[in-house]
Amino acid sequence: MxxxxxxxxxxxxxxxxxxxxxxxxxxxxxxxxxxxxxxxxxxxxxxxxxxxxxxxxxYPHGYLPLSALVRFSTPDGGRVTYEIFRHIQVKTAYQKTFIHRFFWSGSKDPVIKSELQSVSAIRSLPGETTKEVTLTFPRVRMFNDVEVLHMRMEIDDSDQKSSPFLSMKVEQPLRLLNFRVELLHATKTQNGKAATITRRSLLKPTASVEDLGTVNFDAVTRSYSYQLCDPDPGWEYTIEWVKPNKRSGGRP
Missing domain, CATH: 1.20.5 (Single alpha-helices involved in coiled-coils or other helix-helix interfaces)
Structure with a gap:
């Protein structure tokens, strides 16, 4: 045992x-x-x-810009839709968000939406007149992927405080820049009021603004349209027009 x-x-x-x-x-x-x-x-x-x-x-910003389409549309001078489409190519290992800065000269902040990304609340930048929002992609984009950015601002400009211009900073080579301004309340008297195209140096902000020409008003579509292929980088391009009288009622 x-x-x-x-x-x-x-x-x-x-x-x-x-x-x-x-x-x-x-x-x-x-x-x-x-x-x-x-x-x-x-x-x-x-x-x-x-x-x-x-x-x-x-690519200082982490992406390569390919094209930009900027559209301003108003049916009566008081309600404004500002819309922008941008094509970018990601040049970092991966990217999930895009920060868009903007300047609105009116007195009321816009309501911002997007059909392709989710949009953050508007943030004011200390000491600057510009503001910014963050667009979040539906999925992570990897190096060399292309993303289409979309942003639409619904704006109340009933007090007519805004200035009649659109501008876009071109800091890197860009294939195409397109401006479209739709003044659906404009009368035939707008025909003789051409919009002006200018550019301002980003490296020398105090330098004189350069004139690039004018764009005639299209009475059929009631719009100004300007397209620039391969704009020189280092400039801010602007289209400026004469603001029509605000529609008070009836057809123009």
């Missing part, structure tokens, strides 16, 4: 040692795996930071 007890004790001891060794081995394997994953994650983070740093030497 004592021999049986001794044998069972010996087996238990051997099993205990084996189990302890097994647990130690598994624990060490998990530690090694965790350390490996952490090292790989840190290396991936360093590679991404280096990639973004190199990319931003050529």
């Amino acid at each position: 004592w021999q049986l007890i001794g044998n069972m004790a010996s087996l238990a001891g051997i099993a205990g040692i084996s189990l302890s060794s097994l647990l130690d081995q598994k624990w060490m394997e998990w530690v090694a795996l965790t350390a490996f994953l952490c090292t790989m994650g840190y290396a991936a983070w360093l590679i991404r930071k280096a990639f973004d740093r190199l990319s931003k030497q050529h």
Whole structure:
């Protein structure tokens, strides 16, 4: 009997040692795996930071602009729709959001929506006249992916405080810039009032504004339309028109 007890004790001891060794081995394997994953994650983070740093030497904002279409439309001079479509190509490892800055010369903040992205609340920038919103993509865009940005502002300009112009800063090479101004309440007297196209240097803001020409009013569509292919970067391009009288009722 004592021999049986001794044998069972010996087996238990051997099993205990084996189990302890097994647990130690598994624990060490998990530690090694965790350390490996952490090292790989840190290396991936360093590679991404280096990639973004190199990319931003050529693309300071992290993307390549391809085209921009800016549309201003009003049926009566008081209700205004400002809409912009922009095509960009992502030049960082990945991108999920886009910050859009804007300046509205009216007295009331616009209501901003988008059919392609979700839009944050409007933020005022300390010490600046511009404001900004964040557009969040429906899914993450990777390097060289193209995203179509859309933003529509519904604006109340019933007090007529806004200035009649549209502008777009071109900081990097752009394939196409398109302005469209729809004055649906304008009368035939608007025909003789051409819109002016100008540009202002972003590097020398105090320099004189350069005239690029004029655009005649289209009486059929009641609009001004201007398209510029491959505009020179480093300039802010502007279309400015004479504001028609606000419609008070009836047809013009």
